[in-house]
Amino acid sequence: MPTRPPARRPACISTWAPRRRRRWNRLWSRLPASSWWGLALLLLVIGLGIGALLAGVRLVVVQTESMAPTLRAGDALLVVPVAPERVQVGEIVVVRRTVPYGRTTVVAHRVVAVRPGPEFVTQGDANPQPDPGTVSGRALIGRVVWRLPGVGRGLLWLQRQSLALVLLLVGVGLLALSLTADRSRRCPRCGALWSDGPGGEGRSDAPHPA
Known part of the structure; x- marks a missing residue:
């Protein structure tokens, strides 16, 4: 008696695009609340950073011990813009100074005197003498308002x-x-890849196992 050949199982047919959207929707819905709080905090930090940059606020890193023990190497300083006329003796300011070989460096030192112009005489707390020369108002970057140790x-x-x-x-x-x-x-049933070509949207030619 002749045997009938086994019937070929139909190919897996599905709507791949809606399935993909549902998969992403499930992924987002499974994110814990802590992830959303973390994302919100990250966006807040980014927003504050952009706002600070637009307002002229800068973050300066101390790289020497010239202001010890008030400031230590490795500290980060929050510097806000200030008008030269508002700078007072005793404040710590960040200025641009010209060093040997014509290079310009950024220095955070204390104001020890204010002269007409205005121009400033600065000195590091750990230095026995004031810095050479004076600093003009054009070289003033800002006033130190916050120190972040390390x-x-x-x-x-x-x-x-x-x-x-x-x-x-x-x-x-x-x-x-x-x-x-x-x-x-x-x-998800047979593990075969969906086709993407014309006429093959959402179709896999691999038959499902019994």
């Missing part, structure tokens, strides 16, 4: 590692996207 070391490290860090984050992001895209394009 934070500057981390900022300097991030600055040195910024390119490598960006490349690492981009690589991890691309890898995660590729893995997510591959999983979302597979049939």
